Amino acid sequence: MSARNQEKSHGPLAGIKVLELGTLIAGPFCARMFGEFGAEVIKVETPDGGDPLRHWRVLKDGTSLWWRLQSRNKKSLTLNMKSKEAQEIARRLALDADIIIENYRPGVLEKWGLGYEDLKLINPATIMVRLSGYGQSGPLKDFPGFGAVGESMGGLRYVSGHPDRPPVRVGISIGDSVAALHGVIGAMMALRHRDVTGGRWNKKEGAELIAGQGQMVDVALYESVFNLMESLVPEFDFAGVVRERTGGALPGIVPSNTYTCQDGENIVIAGNGDAIFRRLMLAIQRVDLAEDPELQRNDGRVPRTAEIDAAIQAWCSSMLIDQALTILREADVPVSKIYSVRDMMADPQFQARDMFEQHHFSDGAPVKFPAISPKLSKTPGVTHWMGPELGAHSEEILISLGYTCLEIDELRKRKVI
Incomplete structure (x- = not known):
């Protein structure tokens, strides 16, 4: 068999x-x-x-x-x-x-x-x-x-x-x-x-x-x-925080979310590391956000989550998914298409492994x-x-x-x- x-x-x-x-x-x-x-x-x-x-x-x-x-x-x-x-x-x-x-x-x-x-x-x-x-x-x-x-x-x-x-x-x-x-x-x-x-x-x-x-x-x-x-229990016990549903975003860690490209394909971008955030902003041509002193650390980015996500989404909306993947990978930003099993079986990484x-x-x-x-x-x-x-x-x-x-x-x- x-x-x-x-x-x-x-x-x-x-x-x-x-x-x-x-x-x-x-x-x-x-x-x-x-x-x-x-x-x-x-x-x-x-x-x-x-x-x-x-x-x-x-x-x-x-x-x-x-x-x-x-x-x-x-x-x-x-x-x-x-x-x-x-x-x-x-x-x-x-x-x-x-x-x-x-x-x-x-x-x-x-x-x-x-x-x-x-x-x-x-x-x-x-x-x-x-x-x-x-x-x-x-x-x-x-x-x-x-x-x-x-x-x-x-x-x-x-x-x-x-x-x-x-x-x-x-x-x-x-x-x-x-x-x-x-x-x-x-x-x-x-x-x-x-x-x-x-x-x-x-x-x-x-x-x-x-x-x-x-x-x-x-x-x-x-x-x-x-x-x-993760930190669900100590966050509640110490700070009274109840983690809630946040869709495709990663709560309190910014930016990390799902965005939609021009061709309707969904893409996950995790630019939440401090150095990665800067590379991401430069890649999407938002020099102003890359150099904003308030956004150099995650705790400064969290209050401005909506603004950052909107900037990334605006850029993704102008890009086909393959274009977005190429640009962000060249900028060394963690990124992925959301794979179906069809995508997996055709993907060179899966095949190489x-x-x-x-x-x-x-x-x-x-x-x-x-x-x-x-x-x-x-x-x-x-x-x-x-x-x-x-x-x-x-x-x-x-x-x-x-x-x-x-x-x-x-x-x-x-x-x-």
Whole structure:
């Protein structure tokens, strides 16, 4: 299914085993990054349809393109977690995993005997990343909390949009994705702590047990968003300032805004550095503003934001976007067109950085994926295969746990897998 063979990974996380117990975005995106850099990721799905993401947005042969990307390099195991036998299989996988990633509501894993406290009694090196709307404690912990809720409660929605209109959402599931990245960071710190306190648990009979200290990584979606909110809290606590919606502008940092060019294209100009401001004003032929002593520092420019923005907009209105980009880049002013995906895929910078990978579906149809980030010079991430078919690795995984082909057939007949 991929331009690359399903080869054994030799990335920086080779030898790390990850068990993914979750659906949709936050947990699976967290696990995806481990798989991209060499970890073995086993994704548990329900036999009756699998992860709902398989059927979201644009489909190819009944399966989501988003799924194919989100689950690249993962192995799919189907388990009916309502079954005690399936719970036992999951427990065996969890005890053998370096990292367990889950995004069920708090308490669900405990009902199945798979909670962190249950597992660490047997394997003290257990690392469990728990992603949820509100975290594992507090009065809201049992309520559902999707990314939209995290973005709202965490403060992002309040400051997004124009001041005279209701708040807007970012065009992607940013709350889930930010939580996923916090999960990755937390898991890597937990791995480091485990390794310096003893290392991996050795469960072999008769072997000396020298296990490092595992821990739970508790990631709340709203807290992950809240973590991005810059100086929001001290500004309010100390000065009583509530940051409000400001459209395309960056409040209190001038000039930084979105402007419209003669051809209707939108351009972002960030001329808020003191030296940059002067270069910007000279580039748009406003020598008077460049030399105005009141505008030499940001705190002097803020009270005159409207005047400065009007001058920049007047200049942009006289320019086609390509002209504006050329002039401002030559003046060393941070500037960009607002890119659509069409712009990205045609852009020389994206191409020079190899930001697209070519893959193929099983019928040979080509499809491009975004390349893996971040870029490591010695051990870069690799896409070995696209998101697999439902249960594609069930037999392989169960055999690795000691099940026979006959036992696996029986599990299928009883709809355990």
